[in-house]
Structure formats: structure tokens, C-alpha cells
Amino acid sequence: DARVTQTPRHKVTEMGQEVTMRCQPILGHNTVFWYRQTMMQGLELLAYFRNRAPLDDSGMPKDRFSAEMPDATLATLKIQPSEPRDSAVYFCASAPTVNTEAFFGQGTRLTVV
């Protein structure tokens, strides 16, 4: 059963700490997205990659957020330092190509206290 896998599912951390969220896209998918869901802003795109290269990260606060794809089976989203306003559910999604719809993971629920 092919699915996007995100770890951890839940994370509670203190303000100022580094947070790393991981995503394993569906095997063979070459496009990976990071979305954030909050009550205030809803669902918004942070960044996305094609063939491991970033295509658009304009939705991501550059001073504290970074997104990478070390290899085709792993995408990471890091926040350093974390702040309470970063509390949200972070979704990873992957697609076979840029011309097909994306499949979403179950999300990482981040709470920064």
C-alpha cells in the first residue's frame, strides 16, 4: 500500500529548540510538497521540490525554516529556532510528476511551548 510517510506524527518542543520533520514520499514520485495547516491561515504551501531540486520556497520563512531532499526517499523540514507561532500541522505530499495530483501524508502535529 503506497503512502507518504511522515515522522514524527506528534512533536512537542520548547521555544528556541530545533525541530526536524521527515517525509518519505511514495516510491517513484519525483515531486514533493510541504504544506502547513493552521486555524488562522488554513492550508498553505511552504515549499516544493522536483527531482530533489527546490522549485518554490516562497511560502517559507527563510530566517528559520529550511527544506531539503538529501535523497529521493527523504524530504526534511527544519525549524531553527522554533517559536510558538510555528505550532501547526505540517503535511508532506508527493506526486509522480508535476502534472499529476499529489498524495498527502498524515501530517506532523507540532506544538511549540
Add this chain to the structure above:
Amino acid sequence: AQSVTQLGSHVSVSEGALVLLRCNYSSSVPPYLFWYVQYPNQGLQLLLKYTSAATLVKGINGFEAEFKKSETSFHLTKPSAHMSDAAEYFCAVTTRGSTLGRLYFGRGTQLTVWP
């Protein structure tokens, strides 16, 4: 620029009743439109999509949506609600020529189904 407006953040229906979730879009170029469903503590699952083929699109779980260019709408319907339909529903838009996963989402509509 693209955007989506979902009218009604909460919709309640009785089991067996018609489900109608409203979505209006704004796009300067021909859009592709999607409906996703999110169950509690789960990711988003694609219900259906419009990508310029038939304007009436049928999806999973008995849902369908009709693209109406004149009304800039893409409302989601289901003839008879089931308890298992209770979830949050998101309408989303992107544009032809864009990456299909690069979506602009509405704020969501929470559907409650009463027995």
C-alpha cells in the same frame, strides 16, 4: 492569482439528506479544481478533480461536482449523506500549466451528519 472561497465553514445534514458544499474560485487563467476530504487526525484525500474534460465530475464515495464557468463555481454534492461522510472538505485550485500539487486551498467546510 488564484483563490478559492468556501461558503459556510460548517454544514449539518441528516443522514440520507442531500449534501451541498459550496466553492467559488477566482483565477485569471483557466483553472484546475479539486475537492479533498480530511478525516480527524488524517491527511487529505482526493475526492475528485476537474481538469478541463467533462464539467460534471464524479468522485469517490458517491460525491460529484460540477464546474460552472459562468458562475465561477465548483460545488460538491452527494445525493444521500452517510454518517461516514462527516469530515472536513477542502476545495482547491491551481491553473493549467502549473504543477498540479501546487494548490491554493479554501478554508474548509466541516460537514456534520446527524443520525
